[in-house]
Amino acid sequence: MIEIDRVSKRYGDAAVVDDVSLTIPAGGVVAIVGPNGAGKSTLLSIVGRLIKADAGRVRIDDLDVATTPGRELARRLSVMRQENHVVARLTVRDLIAFGRFPHNRGRPNRDDADRVAEAIAFVGLTAEADRFLDQLSGGQRQRAFVAMTLAQDADYALFDEPLNNLDIHHAVALMRLFRRMGEQPGKTVVIVLHDLNVAATYADRVVVLKNGRVAGDGPPAEVIDQRLLSEVFRVDGDVLEIDGRRVITVAR
Numbered sequence: 001m002i003e004i005d006r007v008s009k010r011y012g013d014a015a016v017v018d019d020v021s022l023t024i025p026a027g028g029v030v031a032i033v034g035p036n037g038a039g040k041s042t043l044l045s046i047v048g049r050l051i052k053a054d055a056g057r058v059r060i061d062d063l064d065v066a067t068t069p070g071r072e073l074a075r076r077l078s079v080m081r082q083e084n085h086v087v088a089r090l091t092v093r094d095l096i097a098f099g100r101f102p103h104n105r106g107r108p109n110r111d112d113a114d115r116v117a118e119a120i121a122f123v124g125l126t127a128e129a130d131r132f133l134d135q136l137s138g139g140q141r142q143r144a145f146v147a148m149t150l151a152q153d154a155d156y157a158l159f160d161e162p163l164n165n166l167d168i169h170h171a172v173a174l175m176r177l178f179r180r181m182g183e184q185p186g187k188t189v190v191i192v193l194h195d196l197n198v199a200a201t202y203a204d205r206v207v208v209l210k211n212g213r214v215a216g217d218g219p220p221a222e223v224i225d226q227r228l229l230s231e232v233f234r235v236d237g238d239v240l241e242i243d244g245r246r247v248i249t250v251a252r
């Protein structure tokens with residue numbers, strides 16, 4: 001279980017994460033949605049200890065994120081950030097192998113190599129595995145960073161906008177993979193998404209953030225509605241239901 005307990009983060013006068021409490025039980029796929037600047041990445045970065053909260057506490061099962069040694073935390077929780085700096089002279093395989101570091105401390109064995117190859121295959125980069133990162137297209141590079149996080153094989157995998165730059169084929173393949181992961185015992189996937197139709201199709205639960213606060217939380221059929229479109233996202237549109245799934249169309 002991820003327990004976010006009264007977490008806040010301010011930059012100057014702005015409370016970008018404002019007293020957020022959220023419990024994410026083990027298992028399933030959770031989508032986090034919300035407008036630009038709502039605090040999604042900041043919250044994810046706090047959970048992954050990439051940045052420090054001003055107040056509140058995060059626990060991952062029995063571990064307090066603030067005090068758990070990095071290596072132990074990295075086996076339990078992985079975070080793929082929204083922006084990734086590209087180290088040009090690194091190959092796809094080398095990048096993805098970094099994901100195994102918490103397991104092998106830089107001394108990879110056969111199992112690590114297998115898992116790296118598996119992650120490369122999952123994201124369809126086998127043919128590009130020995131290319132440098134600056135020799136990839138934007139979507140291929142995004143898939144390489146996703147694969148690094150997959151290779152880490154943590155119980156809780158957090159992805160900040162993993163579908164950025166992906167074509168529909170790779171987006172669907174990745175969302176299906178996230179679903180399969182979320183259905184494995186003890187595995188939980190948390191994904192920041194902008195496409196509400198993708199969230200409605202693949203997530204078990206949708207958490208809405210607005211102005212640093214939780215503005216909605218529940219199954220897609222409860223959360224994705226007219227009010228979400230108009231009040232949270234300020235768009236004019238319709239919410240339809242097709243095959244029991246919410247589908248959004250916007251006015252032009």
Ligand SMILES: Nc1ncnc2c1ncn2[C@@H]1O[C@H](COP(=O)(O)OP(=O)(O)OP(=O)(O)O)[C@@H](O)[C@H]1O
Nearest residue numbers: 011014016034035036037038039040041042043082
């Ligand atoms: N280091 C920083 N210093 C000052 N303000 C920051 C900093 N990082 C983020 N912010 C501000 O905090 C707010 C939340 O940012 P955050 O990146 O968490 O939003 P987000 O919900 O992920 O948005 P997006 O959908 O655009 O990725 C924004 O208003 C942003 O400008």
Ligand SMILES: [Mg+2]
Nearest residue numbers: 040041042082
């Ligand atoms: Mg963000």
